[in-house]
Amino acid sequence: MITYFLCLVLFTVGLYAILRKRNIIKMIIGIIICEYAVNLLLLLFGYKMNGRTPIYSPNQEILDMVDPLPQALVLTSLVIGLATTALIVGIAIRLYEKYGTFDITKIRNLKN
Amino acid sequence: MLELNLILVFIIIGAIIAIQVKDLLSAVAALGASGLGLCIAFLTLKAPDLAITQIVVETLCLIILIKATIRKDLPFSTSGRWFFNTLVTFVFLAVFLYFGYKALKTLPPLGKPLMKISQFYMAEALKEVKATNVVSAITLNFRAYDTLGEATVLFTAVIGVIAIMRKKGRKKIEEADEND
Structure with a gap:
């Protein structure tokens, strides 16, 4: 239970950065932290206490494996997270080239 | 733990x-x-x-x-309604934490997963796929469409990055050539 709650606290830290920070890079860092928290929470749902890695061995019988399904789904989620992060950073770099700042309040005020 | x-x-x-x-x-x-x-x-x-x-x-x-x-560099400015914004943010986060904590109590406890679907995967991984690693058996055989969608998203994001980061626009002569 305390582990779940620590995951929730990690998500809240990321959410604080998204809501309150003005620098675009800090907001991107917040999004990445939220991704960490969600991936870890999904993986925690499939953990079996004192379980084994889900890999069979020819020599011995392995009975108590952890749940392999969340691992497979989180594997997909990690790669997609990298791709979206690259896209967001690309947009941020172009915004810096156009406006000369990362501050979103200044970007909002500059109209042309 | x-x-x-x-x-x-x-x-x-x-x-x-x-x-x-x-x-x-x-x-x-x-x-x-x-x-x-x-x-x-x-x-x-x-x-x-x-x-x-x-x-x-x-x-x-x-x-x-x-x-x-x-x-x-990062310019630090505290203009605007700094105190009000911070207060609203912290109140929202406190409400979020409270309801998240209430919701987490309904989940199965840590260390006791349900594993209804995974029983099938773990039983069939050795027989049908003949893969010792169950995770790679799921990603590459049972749920291969998920991996296909992942690759699609990856390449779409790459196309987006290329389109955004491109320095030069296309010349008008080339456009005229394409129209012909």
Whole structure:
């Protein structure tokens, strides 16, 4: 239970950065932290206490494996997270080239 | 699960430092420390495939972010309704934490997963796929369409990055050639 709650606290830290920070890079860092928290929470749902890695061995019988399904789904989620992060950073770099700042309040005020 | 809680506390401290420090390069480095802590947490949760992928993703993410932040400084301004905005944010986060805590109590406890679908996968992985690694059997055989969709999203994002980061626009002569 305390582990779940620590995951929730990690998500809240990321959410604080998204809501309150003005620098675009800090907001991107917040999004990445939220991704960490969600991936870890999904993986925690499939953990079996004192379980084994889900890999069979020819020599011995392995009975108590952890749940392999969340691992497979989180594997997909990690790669997609990298791709979206690259896209967001690309947009941020172009915004810096156009406006000369990362501050979103200044970007909002500059109209042309 | 004491070691997992300690690693999580380390990740949270790294995240708070990454958010609050003023220098952008230091923030990116603190985020990298946090991501490596997440990698160790994956290893503790018996997921070595995820730990390998997390290391690769973390390194690439760090390189991309350093490309964006190098030699750019961060102006700190407290103009506007600073106190009001901070108060509203903290009240919202407190309400979010409270209801999230209430919702987490309805979940199955840590260490006792349901594993209804996974029983099938674990039984059939050796017979049908003949793969000893159950995770790769799921990603490459049982749920191969998921992997196809992942590749689609990946290449779409790459096309988007290329379209955004392109310096020169297309010339008008080429457009005229294409129209002919």
